Amino acid sequence: MKFVIGIGGVTNGGKTTLTNRLLKTLPNCCVVHQDDFFKKPDQIQVGEDGFRQWDVITALDMEAMINTVKGWQENPIKFARSHGVSLSPEAEESDSEQKGIHILIIEGFLIYNYKPLIDVYDKCFYISIPYEECKRRRGTRTYTVPDPPGLFDSHVWPMYLKHRKDMDNNCNRIEYLDGMATKEDIYNAVYKTIQNSLLNNL
Ligand SMILES: Nc1ncnc2c1ncn2[C@@H]1O[C@H](COP(=O)(O)OP(=O)(O)OP(=O)(O)O)[C@@H](O)[C@H]1O
Numbered sequence: 001m002k003f004v005i006g007i008g009g010v011t012n013g014g015k016t017t018l019t020n021r022l023l024k025t026l027p028n029c030c031v032v033h034q035d036d037f038f039k040k041p042d043q044i045q046v047g048e049d050g051f052r053q054w055d056v057i058t059a060l061d062m063e064a065m066i067n068t069v070k071g072w073q074e075n076p077i078k079f080a081r082s083h084g085v086s087l088s089p090e091a092e093e094s095d096s097e098q099k100g101i102h103i104l105i106i107e108g109f110l111i112y113n114y115k116p117l118i119d120v121y122d123k124c125f126y127i128s129i130p131y132e133e134c135k136r137r138r139g140t141r142t143y144t145v146p147d148p149p150g151l152f153d154s155h156v157w158p159m160y161l162k163h164r165k166d167m168d169n170n171c172n173r174i175e176y177l178d179g180m181a182t183k184e185d186i187y188n189a190v191y192k193t194i195q196n197s198l199l200n201n202l
């Protein structure tokens with residue numbers, strides 16, 4: 001059985017933290033990070049506000065991301081091996097994805113804002129945190145291209161609000177998570193929900 005989990009959410013909501021924990025505990029679990037599909041800085045448009053527009057879907061090579069997801073769907077065993085994911089003894093032995101469970105986590109800030117991806121998910125999660133905490137956490141981070149002063153208020157947060165509205169209209173199967181809860185509580189709640197879903201899908 002194949003099972004795809006979406007972990008979406010606002011920037012610095014805790015998506016990577018949650019994903020990394022799930023990767024350690026879910027069996028035969030691979031991941032696709034949306035951030036790995038950002039285009040090069042010179043391909044990112046500069047907006048009227050003078051900032052490079054990173055927080056829009058066209059800043060990402062979504063076709064390449066979809067192809068990566070398709071690669072997993074076509075052969076999760078091969079995908080796991082080529083991405084250094086260790087498989088359970090059962091999965092290794094059977095060499096057939098029909099036996100056992102193969103899980104893919106798709107993690108990113110705009111994973112529910114791209115139509116071709118919407119139908120891929122078996123389970124959708126979304127982490128949000130309030131403005132103040134988001135700005136604080138973001139200030140502690142350095143991306144491959146560091147945030148210029150003012151980017152958060154001019155671009156990042158307004159784009160988040162816009163995409164959040166679009167997303168709520170696009171997808172009605174999302175489970176919302178409070179990113180202000182502890183890492184442990186968020187993980188436990190999500191793990192339990194996934195376990196129940198997997199049991200219902202068997
Ligand atoms: N539940 C939590 N409580 C407090 N801090 C948290 C929690 N989850 C994550 N953090 C912290 O918030 C910061 C961002 O976390 P993380 O990298 O997991 O977020 P993200 O959603 O993947 O961010 P982005 O995609 O924007 O890079 C990190 O410093 C992390 O330790």
Ligand SMILES: NC(=O)c1ccc[n+]([C@@H]2O[C@H](CO)[C@@H](O)[C@H]2O)c1
Pocket residue numbers: 011035038054055109143144145156
């Ligand atoms: N990973 C990157 O290349 C990169 C470069 C510039 C900005 N970002 C930020 O990543 C966040 C999504 O995780 C977005 O809010 C981007 O601003 C990422």
